[in-house]
Each structure stands twice: as C-alpha cells, then as structure tokens.
Amino acid sequence: MGVVPGLPVAQARGVLPAGSVRIETHTPERDAVRLRALAVWARRFSPLVQTDGVDGLWLDITGCAHLFGGEAGMREAVETGLARLGMRCRVAIADTHGCAWAVARYRDDPIVPPGEQRAAIAPLPIAALSVDEPTVAALAELAIDRVEHLLQIPRSVLPSRFGHELLLALDRALGHAIEPLNPVRPVAPCRSERAFDGYTTNVEAIGLAVRELLGDVCAQLHGRGRGARRLVVELGRYELATLPTTITTSVPTNDAKHLWVLARPKLERAHLGFGVERVAITATRDALIVQRQGEQWGEREDTSKAGVAELIDVLAGRLGPSSVRGAVLSESHLPERAFEWITPMAKRQGVDIRPPGERPTTLLDPPVPTTALALTPDGPVHRIHWRGEDRTVIACAGPERIGSEWWRGNGSTRDYFRVRCEDGCCLWVARARENGRWYVHGVWA
Amino acid sequence: MAAEPEAGAVAKPIGLPLAVMAGVVGSLVGSDPGPGRVLWMGRRCWPYPPSLVGRGGDRRLLERSVFVDPPTRDERLWAMDVALRSSAALVVVADGAGLTMAGSRRLQLAAEAGGTVGLLARPHNERGELSAAATRWLVSPGPVDGADPARPTWTVELLRRKGLRPIAEDARRWAVRLDDGTRLVSVDAHVSNRPAATTGPGRWSAQRSG
Numbered sequence: 087m088g089v090v091p092g093l094p095v096a097q098a099r100g101v102l103p104a105g106s107v108r109i110e111t112h113t114p115e116r117d118a119v120r121l122r123a124l125a126v127w128a129r130r131f132s133p134l135v136q137t138d139g140v141d142g143l144w145l146d147i148t149g150c151a152h153l154f155g156g157e158a159g160m161r162e163a164v165e166t167g168l169a170r171l172g173m174r175c176r177v178a179i180a181d182t183h184g185c186a187w188a189v190a191r192y193r194d195d196p197i198v199p200p201g202e203q204r205a206a207i208a209p210l211p212i213a214a215l216s217v218d219e220p221t222v223a224a225l226a227e228l229a230i231d232r233v234e235h236l237l238q239i240p241r242s243v244l245p246s247r248f249g250h251e252l253l254l255a256l257d258r259a260l261g262h263a264i265e266p267l268n269p270v271r272p273v274a275p276c277r278s279e280r281a282f283d284g285y286t287t288n289v290e291a292i293g294l295a296v297r298e299l300l301g302d303v304c305a306q307l308h309g310r311g312r313g314a315r316r317l318v319v320e321l322g323r324y325e326l327a328t329l330p331t332t333i334t335t336s337v338p339t340n341d342a343k344h345l346w347v348l349a350r351p352k353l354e355r356a357h358l359g360f361g362v363e364r365v366a367i368t369a370t371r372d373a374l375i376v377q378r379q380g381e382q383w384g385e386r387e388d389t390s391k392a393g394v395a396e397l398i399d400v401l402a403g404r405l406g407p408s409s410v411r412g413a414v415l416s417e418s419h420l421p422e423r424a425f426e427w428i429t430p431m432a433k434r435q436g437v438d439i440r441p442p443g444e445r446p447t448t449l450l451d452p453p454v455p456t457t458a459l460a461l462t463p464d465g466p467v468h469r470i471h472w473r474g475e476d477r478t479v480i481a482c483a484g485p486e487r488i489g490s491e492w493w494r495g496n497g498s499t500r501d502y503f504r505v506r507c508e509d510g511c512c513l514w515v516a517r518a519r520e521n522g523r524w525y526v527h528g529v530w531a
Numbered sequence: 532m533a534a535e536p537e538a539g540a541v542a543k544p545i546g547l548p549l550a551v552m553a554g555v556v557g558s559l560v561g562s563d564p565g566p567g568r569v570l571w572m573g574r575r576c577w578p579y580p581p582s583l584v585g586r587g588g589d590r591r592l593l594e595r596s597v598f599v600d601p602p603t604r605d606e607r608l609w610a611m612d613v614a615l616r617s618s619a620a621l622v623v624v625a626d627g628a629g630l631t632m633a634g635s636r637r638l639q640l641a642a643e644a645g646g647t648v649g650l651l652a653r654p655h656n657e658r659g660e661l662s663a664a665a666t667r668w669l670v671s672p673g674p675v676d677g678a679d680p681a682r683p684t685w686t687v688e689l690l691r692r693k694g695l696r697p698i699a700e701d702a703r704r705w706a707v708r709l710d711d712g713t714r715l716v717s718v719d720a721h722v723s724n725r726p727a728a729t730t731g732p733g734r735w736s737a738q739r740s741g
Binding site for chain 1: 566567583584588597602609673675679680684
C-alpha cells in the first residue's frame with residue numbers, strides 16, 4: 087500500500103482509501119507483552135527462545151533443525167507459522183546470534199553455512215553489527231561504511247577510538263565472544279491433582295477432594311497475586327474419557343469457598359460412570375487481582391463489591407452466562423439501538439452519552455403496525471387502534487422526530503407521539519415519515 | 532420484605548406494572564449509595580433500559596441493574612431465592628405469575644434473611660391467590676395529570692399488609708407518576724416539588740427492608 091513506518095499520518099491518509107485509517111497511540115509496553123507471548127509460541131521450534139530487542143526473536147536451534155527437514159525446512163516452517171498468525175517475518179540462520187541478526191535485517195539470502203559468518207557480514211553496512219547511532223556516524227566520517235572496512239583495521243586501535251562495544255559486537259558476530267541466551271520460561275498454570283486409592287463413586291469423597299484441591303490452587307494463585315477467571319475440574323473416570331467441567335467467574339478470584347459454591351452444582355450433575363480415580367484442577371485463565379489498600383471508613387464497600395461478583399457468578403453458573411446481563415446506553419437516536427447488552431461486571435463505557443427523552447418502560451420489538459386518525463398530516467393523534475379496539479386519545483404530546491443516522495443510508499425518519507388514551511393506557515406511537523404508516527413502538531406499563 | 536404490586540385496573544388490566552416498580556426501585560437506589568444491585572428477573576420483567584435513565588441524566592439505576600433471564604418457573608424461584616438472600620442485591624424485581632403460596636413463603640423468608648426488598652408482579656387474575664408477601668398493592672391507570680396530560684400516571688392501592696388492620700378506603704390509595712430521576716412522586720407533587728415519600732409506597736418498602 088506504500089505505508090511504511092515513519093510515514094506522516096497525513097500522507098498515510100492520502101495513500102489509503104477513505105475510512106480505512108485508524109489511528110492509535112504506540113504502546114511499547116503492550117508490544118513487549120505480545121512479543122513475549124510470541125516467544126512462548128515460538129517454543130514449538132526450539133526450547134530456547136529469547137525476545138530480541140523490540141522486534142525480534144532469537145532461537146537457539148542447535149539440534150532442532152533436522153526435525154523440520156534441515157535449516158531450509160525450519161525457516162519455511164517459521165515463516166508459514168507466523169503467516170498463519172497474520173505476521174510477516176524475516177528469518178536468518180547462522181552460527182552466531184550477531185551474524186543472524188545482521189543477515190536477517192541486511193541481506194536477502196537467509197541461511198549462512200557453518201563457519202562462514204565472516205564472509206556473510208563483510209559486505210554489510212556497519213549498522214548490521216547492531217551498534218549505536220553515534221558509532222555508525224563516527225565510522226562513516228572515516229569512510230568506514232561496511233564491515234569489511236572495519237575488518238581491515240587492526241583490532242588494537244578500535245577500542246581506544248570507538249569503545250569496547252564495537253569490538254564486542256564484531257567478535258560476537260564472528261563467534262569469537264560468547265553471547266548468553268536467556269530463554270523465556272512460560273508460566274505454568276496453577277494446577278493441583280489428587281489420585282484416589284481405587285475407583286470411587288462416593289460424591290462426598292469427590293467433593294471433599296475438589297474442595298481441598300480448590301484450596302490448594304487458590305493458595306498457588308494467591309502466591310502469584312492472581313485470581314482465577316476460569317478453572318477446569320477434571321474427573322479421571324474408569325474406562326471413560328476424562329470429564330472436564332469448566333467454572334468461569336466474572337472477576338478474578340482466589341476465594342476457594344466461592345469457587346466451591348460454583349463447582350458443587352456442576353459436580354452433582356456430573357456423570358461419574360463406574361467411578362472416579364483421579365481429580366485435577368487447573369486454573370486455565372487467571373488475571374491479576376488489583377489489591378487496593380483498605381480505607382479506614384470505606385472497607386465495607388469493597389467486601390460487598392466482591393459479593394456482587396459472587397452473586398452474578400452463582401446466577402450465571404446455573405442459568406448460563408447470556409442469561410445475566412447489564413445494559414449501557416449506546417450512541418444512537420433510534421430507540422431499538424439506543425442501548426447495548428454487556429456482561430454485568432464489564433467496565434462501563436459511554437458514560438457521556440446524552441440520555442434520551444421520555445422513553446416507554448417496554449419497547450415493542452418489532453413495532454406493531456396500527457391505524458390512527460390525525461386531523462392534520464403532522465398533527466396530534468385523535469383516535470388509535472390498539473389491542474383490538476379503537477381508543478379515543480385524550481392527550482397527545484409530540485412529535486419527537488427521530489431519524490436513523492445518515493451513514494446508515496436508508497434515511498427513515500419517524501415522528502413519535504406520547505399518547506394517553508381514554509382508558510388510561512399510555513402508548514408511544516410512531517408515524518413513518520416516508521409512507522405515513524402508524525406504529526405502536528412502546529408502552530408505559 | 533416482599534411487596535407484591537398486582538397488575539390490574541378498574542377498567543382494563545395493564546401488563547406488568549414495570550413503571551411503578553421502576554419508580555419504587557429508583558427511590559430505593561437514590562437513597563442507597565452502596566454497590567447493591569437491582570435484579571430484574573424474567574424477560575417479561577425487563578424494562579426497556581433507556582427508560583431507567585432519568586431525563587435528568589441520572590444513570591445510577593441503569594448502572595446498578597442486572598437483567599436475569601431464568602428459563603423456567605422453577606429456575607426463577609431459585610434465582611430469586613439466591614438473590615434475596617444475598618447482601619449484594621438491593622432489590623429483586625420479578626415476574627411472579629403462577630407463584631404458589633409455598634413459593635411466596637420461601638421468598639418472604641429469603642427476603643427477611645437477606646434484608647433485601649423483593650417486588651413481585653402478579654397478573655390481575657391471580658388477585659385471589661394466597662401470598663405470604665408483607666404487602667400487596669393494586670396498580671391501575673391513574674388520573675390525568677394537569678401539568679402534562681399525556682404523561683402516564685398510576686393509582687396504587689394498598690390491598691393488604693400483614694399484621695395490620697384494614698385502613699380506610701381513601702387513605703390507602705395514591706396517584707403517582709415518575710419524576711425526572713425515575714423516582715415515584717405523587718401526581719400533584721409538581722406544585723410543591725415535594726416527593727411523595729411520606730405517604731407513597733417507596734418509603735413503605737424501604738422502611739420494612741431495614
């Protein structure tokens with residue numbers, strides 16, 4: 087598309103089709119987290135992976151390449167794997183990290199045969215040695231642009247002029263100096279497991295084991311300062327597949343008692359088969375528990391906030407997560423789009439949306455077509471047909487004109503009236519502007 | 532404490548008295564700064580969410596509302612029982628159609644245990660059913676409000692209160708409407724701008740829940 091890093095926003099807007107530009111601030115710390123996650127992913131190629139700078143991964147593939155059919159096959163496997171994740175990459179394979187770094191960034195032929203790093207980096211620019219900007223500039227003043235120029239200079243003069251870093255970088259690229267690798271270690275999920283002495287169908291014994299395991303997992307989570315969002319309770323059954331039961335919570339928790347309340351009804355319904363031999367609990371998803379210092383007067387509030395989450399978990403655990411909801415206003419004038427369902431503990435957005443005018447307590451979806459009588463085309467309603475009978479309107483307020491957003495294109499506009507009938511029922515009546523049809527869209531019940 | 536507003540009218544029965552219940556809940560939420568939630572149980576009992584935001588822009592009622600949809604009557608009774616016993620609930624509003632005497636006793640005990648207010652809406656044809664609720668109310672369309680004739684109004688009538696002798700016919704009936712903050716006020720309150728809490732059902736529920 088022609089958009090490259092460093093391009094001003096205005097030019098990017100000019101190059102790309104209208105509406106496809108989304109601007110977000112750069113967050114290096116989030117990049118670092120994602121790169122670390124990618125490093126954990128890359129452990130499928132080699133057990134030793136390290137994040138390298140802000141945009142690279144360093145894999146020690148000693149003894150791994152043959153599993154992928156040699157170095158060329160490995161390179162292809164990495165490239166296709168990343169492409170599946172929607173990322174493009176440059177892969178280089180060499181004897182040393184420094185050489186691979188340089189080749190990945192400054193040369194097109196990616197694989198350096200063993201022992202040939204000197205020949206590989208010689209034609210590359212000085213920047214390929216991963217040295218800082220001032221050193222590159224200082225060398226450029228001396229017309230030393232390429233690594234091969236540097237290699238011709240006696241080693242002894244380099245440190246006094248350019249510092250030890252340059253020589254170290256050169257040595258590391260050539261394999262004369264050691265460069266230690268500090269591999270990422272993925273955090274294993276908190277897990278606890280127990281085996282029974284033989285098979286049992288005793289629900290109470292299984293329940294007791296689950297409670298103890300929950301306590302154990304919660305203690306592990308507590309030690310990490312985290313709380314479970316999702317737990318899997320696995321029952322190892324005799325001659326049957328392992329039965330996993332999932333418990334989800336609306337906020338991270340490490341309260342074993344609460345988790346037991348959620349787990350118990352599921353276990354009671356579990357099919358135990360001929361007996362259970364083994365119980366294991368894994369916290370498959372956890373999140374940081376934000377610890378807040380208790381206020382001298384406000385501590386009560388914090389504990390009952392936890393109570394809200396527990397109540398919602400208990401309800402959602404039995405009725406299903408979509409049966410327990412919260413609602414927020416959304417940015418639309420159309421009554422049917424004026425709110426959105428959210429999960430009850432979700433962070434509330436849209437707090438600055440202007441509240442609508444008077445709205446009925448029940449919105450009919452879809453609006454009920456009806457017939458009404460108005461004396462003038464835009465005037466108040468006089469009679470309306472509703473629930474099988476014609477009703478005389480004793481008061482009518484409006485119209486409130488509500489149109490759909492212009493970007494939706496269909497441009498339907500409705501005039502809404504608040505109508506009170508003779509028998510006291512209050513309706514929210516709409517007239518479609520384009521065809522003059524009447525609808526009852528809501529009721530004040 | 533469980534109160535039971537009954538849908539019903541002198542002329543025609545209306546649907547669930549959602550507006551009156553929202554008004555009672557709005558009054559309770561307005562006087563309670565804690566995090567306690569309002570639970571609307573049963574899809575028929577879900578008010579249109581934007582109607583919970585007062586014209587004054589007060590979102591507390593909407594923000595503290597949780598909409599629960601139990602699929603069956605038994606599940607609904609269970610969910611109400613759990614919610615009424617929980618200190619995390621401030622008010623539980625539910626569709627009480629088809630509730631048995633045993634069920635209502637269970638809910639009344641749960642409400643007393645949790646110190647939570649429960650509001651049950653029952654259809655007009657169940658008016659004769661027995662109930663253990665502390666109070667029962669009849670909701671019907673109210674008189675025309677002189678200030679805004681198109682504005683919905685309701686008449687709420689106290690039918691029964693446990694442990695209290697019957698009170699005079701005209702002293703137990705109030706004409707109410709919703710104010711800009713989704714609270715229940717009496718119809719003539721616009722004159723003095725005085726909330727109807729001194730006599731209205733809002734205070735009733737709040738007082739009994741302790």
